[in-house]
Amino acid sequence: MTAPSIQALTLEEFLNHPYIEDSPAWEYADGDAMQKTMPKTRHSLLQKRLLAEIDGHSETYTALPELRCTFAGRSIVPDVAVVAWSRIPVNERGEPEDNFLEAPDWSIEILSPDQKANRVIDNLLHCIKQGGQLVWMIDPDDYSILIFAPQQEPNVCRGRCPLQVLPGVDLELTAEQIFEWLQINRR
Template sequence: MSASLTQKLTLEKFLQFPHVEESPAWEYVDGVALQKPMPKARHSILQKRLLAEIDSHSQAYTALPELRCTFGGRSVVPDVAVVAWNRIQVNEAGEPEDNFLEPPDWSIEILSPDQSANRVIDNLLHCIKYGCQLGWMIDPDDRSVLVFAPRQEPSVCRGASPLPTLSEMTLEVTADSVFFMVTDQ
């Protein structure tokens, strides 16, 4: 079960809390700080394999684990944030800025048993509203992927259903192949 700080906070105050970068990640939604559940083995393996698959199929994008994305009055931490390299701000030394203040191009969440599906969906809808091109909510228990895209109804993909990816990617994936990543060695 995830923890929360129920007192109303401002986003600025939330980002100053010393515990905000602890693991598991804390998110800020509607004035409340919420801690995501601690990932378990299946979740972590799926996350690791998704990162590798996405990175191996694109030069224009990078897949990042647990990247804090602060925008539109929220601070969310997708399990996998896919961001175009040219959108990552760099400092004077040419190093990436620590704070990412935009939605990712593609937000992927892996639903944990102790996690509220509605909270995850709410975060994905928020990402889409503010410019994210694609959102996936992966449900390992149901072996399905709920897909979000701008100006489209959400769709559920199972089995051999092809999943959308970003247009500049060569990645071709189905719902089955996502779950094969957990058992493939």
């Protein structure tokens, strides 16, 4: 099932619509507003574990679920947005501002069966072009992770292929380890 879309909006019009924070979130690119697909169990398990692993292995970065990032004419909501603490804008009370207006340092998308891979890749490449340092597209059906980084060839990782992470994230992972998180041990 394809997610609904609304066309011919400006970014400002899109950001003023009350529906964009409905679940699942809406994204905007090139005048087109598209609702993301609703996460399923495997997606949610991978997202939860990635958030915990990244946060548990870095004091420089924080991993945030479903953070709306509006920058360079788009408004996207990566499944996991990893951002340096120093890049999070704060208000006069020292609390984070609600709007994040830059590309995340590391964007992670977990492909759902109903999602269009090229739309996801387009958003990930936009992050790289606008200053992101790393992006992953995790495909649970193919047990693969597509990785993009500036000035590097794309890399598809499967099995014991080590995964590239940000400097400052003390984490060593393989594609195999990530997909093992989907194994539920029954007692």
